[in-house]
Amino acid sequence: MAKTNNIGMRHFPDPGNRIEKGQSCYFINSMKDLGPDGVLFTVCSYQHGHIPESITPDLTSAEAEIKIIELKDEDGKAGELVHSYRCIALGEIIIIESVMGSGGAAGLEKLLGQLFRRYRDQAHPLVDFSDIASTDLRELIDLHGGVERITARLAVDSKHQGTQFGGLLASLLQKIPGAAQCNVSWENKDGTLDENQAIALLEEADGQALAGATLHFKNGGSVNNLSEYRERKPVQIQLTPEGRPAITEIEIALKTYLGELRDPGHNGPVKTDGVLKSVKSLGE
Incomplete structure (x- = not known):
């Protein structure tokens, strides 16, 4: 600006x-x-x-x-x-x-x-937004005893470049000439898998880096679609006498929603400085 x-x-x-x-x-x-x-x-x-x-x-x-x-x-x-x-x-x-x-x-x-x-910089990477999982998904995982098994699928046309799990599966897919798809499962029958990594893998599938992914719960059931569990919040906004949405109310709703997402008193997905809790640095 x-x-x-x-x-x-x-x-x-x-x-x-x-x-x-x-x-x-x-x-x-x-x-x-x-x-x-x-x-x-x-x-x-x-x-x-x-x-x-x-x-x-x-x-x-x-x-x-x-x-x-x-x-x-x-x-x-x-x-x-x-x-x-x-x-x-x-x-x-x-x-x-x-x-x-x-x-x-x-x-x-x-x-x-x-x-x-x-x-800023002519070589700056292009912006790529990704939806984050809502607390509803985390509550669902907790309700069903955690994630026992993850199944991921990669097809040759998946947009896996620069992704964590897509890149891993792509290297496996290339090991077999002529293969059009690769399926991999991670399992822990004696316990549960890392919740953040499970959600991150499902997010990659939602972003088309993978052909699909399924989280299997320890106490039964599974989920393979993130669309129901994206972080969203519907709000009621009044109309002005001219029929336009009340802009001040929209701005207040955005500020309030951000405050809820990073409230340290709740298990939200965001730290107080706006950093995602589930993101890990390379090498971790």
């Missing part, structure tokens, strides 16, 4: 190049420094040159009349239909407001990745 003074400089794609009609565009609109509680910023997204359509809902009509909306300002300049969403970032964590049609996490990955390369 210190190196930019307008939204064009915080825009993806680079407005210095030709932007084709229909292309998804993103920019950081504003940011608040919250000090030890991270940064809060607003992202805007739009489809360049997209002309929206509208209807007047009349559910008794045989067919809806669809009208084109021409967005123009007071000077007659063409406008764009924009979606905006707020994010709060601290340490390794970013919480993103879910707004339908905004591009969400995928669009933010592209935007931040390019801005880091533009203003």
